[in-house]
Amino acid sequence: MDNIKFALADGVVIAKRNVIKIKRVPELLVSVLISPIIFVLLFAYVFGSSIEIQGGSYREFLISGIFAMNLTFSATLTGAGLAEDMQKGIIDRFRSLPMSRSAVVFGRTGSDVIYNVLSLIIMSITGFVVGWRIHNGLGKAILGFGLLLLFAYAMSWIMAYVGLLVPSPEVVSNASFMVIFPLSFIANTFVPAENLPTPLRVFAEWNPVSSVTQASREFFGNIPIGTPDPTAWPLQNPAVYTVIWVAIIIAIFAPLAVRRYKLAPTKS
């Protein structure tokens, strides 16, 4: 019992420390918040003017895709943060303290939720400005935002493990680029999955980025009228499928990251 209490308290101390850093390095926060604005505007005006969606507005269709893509990308911050702590030797300090062995990673993934909440808010406002609307009521919209945040939290755990594995924050950015780019583009984020060539279509249909996008489109009421029902099971049950992925990812990567933290090489 005491152990759990201490683990929570330690996690909070670490998360507080990370939040102080967000305040002290506003440049990072600004870049984290400006990139979603740019994405929304870029895709809305560049793609939006050439892609036609039958029975609806491309911009409304697009925004959920942008949400999912951006939150997937922002997981990189978790990895970079941990890699930086390793590089600077602070992890060595933490590892010599009688604190909970999972507090550093839990504190980090926890505090990074702040980035995700802020960037969701910014993206929603920008989306609203370019014509995105919520059609299914506030309750469902909250479910949509909640699912997006949950998905982002899971992605954050993958990158936490990667961040502890590599020698520097720069490597995290490069490594994540290679994985996250295909993951968020071979999906229904910017075009309907049905329009893709077969191998890509199958990948896209089973890609959790697609399911979280599909689910939030449904929650926000952004599925264009007359769109044929999806044929693949994940897209027929996108919320359930996404939650399953979230559970699997956290179940695998949280223990991996904690284990890696315990065994991480010391700075020398």
Place this chain on the structure above:
Amino acid sequence: MEAPRIGLLRLQKWKTPMKPMIEARSLSKRYGEVIALDGLDLSVPEGTILGLLGPNGAGKTTAVSILTTLLVPDSGTATVAGADILASPREVRKNIGLSGQYAAVDEHLTGFENLDMIARLYHLGRQRSKSRARELLERFDLADAADRPVKTYSGGMRRRLDLAGALVAEAPVLFLDEPTTGLDPRSRTELWSIVRELVNQGRTCLLTTQYMEEADQLADDILVIDHGHEIAHGTADELKMMVGGERIALSLQSDASMDDARAVLIRYSVGELHVQGRSVTAPISGGAATLTEVLRALDSEGVKLRDVGLRRPTLDDVFLSLTGRVARTDDEETDISEQGVALEEAS
């Protein structure tokens, strides 16, 4: 009920040999081809300071990392404050304070926030953490900078903050890995007195250093290691005795006469010469009489001296004769093996 017992226990402690607070048996660790530790034994009795001395790459940091549970040894065992480093690492962590070779402080936090965070992670409680942080900032002369982000600190200030971090919990066992590297002379003396005071209160300390003076000043016991194993062990005086005798120390007026000076000294020296710049030291026997003879011989060779003297061996000499390397005096390290070869050719 407890009070009278404590008195008894104290008495007993004086009678029985003091229990070791740090004890390691044949610790080994390798990194690929490199053997960082090769069967290292050490034992530090309660209330004493062990100076772990060795040239770069000797394995000092590796030993500290293993004893502080940051690193798992390939083989060997160790206990710290009675707890086994492998079986109960958490127990070990409760009882240690560590200041590593590289200052592990958070750049974005202020000095106060750094120490407060560490105190909270030792579970000192909110109020106690705050007051402990302020206390230590005062103690380490950082009170003025306490509320500035560490990013704005100088190297020495970071080092001091890191050291303060090791003292936050008033843990009974301290590990300090090259604690005074990068400190100015005043901060260094100040740190020495803090460490002395802590040990007088009964703490136990393992400190690594490359500064002989530091080991000489602080350590009750010195363990010299190289290539991961012990090469000598004893008090500063014992170690100095090992290399014995006095030394002639010469400083020449010009480089040109170095060869002549060497040739003369080799005739009288009872050990290896040590050349650094225009200075030469040579172990001799016979004291002042030998010195007079050496001076006469040098004079007849036309060697002009700037300075000359007899001195007792220092720990530097010990280090040199044991490791074949000069201890770091001010960041530089000289390898004398080349000069040794040159000398053999000359003689």
